[in-house]
Amino acid sequence: MSVIVRIPTPLRKLTQNKPEVEVNGNNIELLIDDLDANYPGIKERIYDESDNIRRFVNIYLNDEDIRFLEGKSTPVNDGDEVSIIPAIAGGILIF
Amino acid sequence: MKDSLLKLNIGILKQISDHAKSDFPEECCGIILSDGEQDFLRQCTNVQNQLHLEDPSTYPRDARTAYQIDPKELLEICKESEAKNRPIKAFYHSHPNHHAYFSEKDKADATVWDEPLYPDASYIVIPVCGDDSEVQILESMRVYTWDLNVGDYLESEIDSSNG
Ligand SMILES: [Zn+2]
Numbered sequence: 711m712s713v714i715v716r717i718p719t720p721l722r723k724l725t726q727n728k729p730e731v732e733v734n735g736n737n738i739e740l741l742i743d744d745l746d747a748n749y750p751g752i753k754e755r756i757y758d759e760s761d762n763i764r765r766f767v768n769i770y771l772n773d774e775d776i777r778f779l780e781g782k783s784t785p786v787n788d789g790d791e792v793s794i795i796p797a798i799a800g801g802i803l804i805f
Numbered sequence: 806m807k808d809s810l811l812k813l814n815i816g817i818l819k820q821i822s823d824h825a826k827s828d829f830p831e832e833c834c835g836i837i838l839s840d841g842e843q844d845f846l847r848q849c850t851n852v853q854n855q856l857h858l859e860d861p862s863t864y865p866r867d868a869r870t871a872y873q874i875d876p877k878e879l880l881e882i883c884k885e886s887e888a889k890n891r892p893i894k895a896f897y898h899s900h901p902n903h904h905a906y907f908s909e910k911d912k913a914d915a916t917v918w919d920e921p922l923y924p925d926a927s928y929i930v931i932p933v934c935g936d937d938s939e940v941q942i943l944e945s946m947r948v949y950t951w952d953l954n955v956g957d958y959l960e961s962e963i964d965s966s967n968g
Binding site: 718719793798800801 | 918
């Protein structure tokens, strides 16, 4: 299964500045493994210590947030596009 | 001493103020792209209420005290930014019934992986106050930009002198 993964600007130093890379795997978790095998360092940025996708990392399969699909186990097909999008977020001071 | 300037024209400043007022009492958010000559305002949806409803333990705050730009909109705007060569000039959000400052959370969320997510983009914060009868911008917005030498976000100045 060959899938295009869109890399966000902050992570492109790990992919030799490539905005998109092609990786193999039939679900999100395997894609991330393959991504990390080719571009070491990506996995630790996506996962927390318990191997869950970090709160501030959004992953989309085509137009769907994988949180609303099957998370890391979401299956992917040839020609799918996966996007990694770190959140732009914040909040006021709470006393 | 504020040592950097963010040029923004009056039209853009008015539009982001209006956005802050219309989303009050919730935080508004958006992105300004620029090709160097012209700025392009992209108002975004704050998805914080959705996040809070779906998962209140991970997201204890709702949109009155926090924001997250709709990631799908963010993705589209990033694609536009690259396809049309319009880098992200600034992100903006509002502080309902609070002053303009860069909070610990604002800073932490902008500095994940121990470095700034978008070191070349500034963060504009719009203070917006109000009650049932009236919503207003009571004081100036403030801008924070990553300073490479200091390794932190510092306040910069808005320059609207060119219109
Ligand atoms: Zn804020």
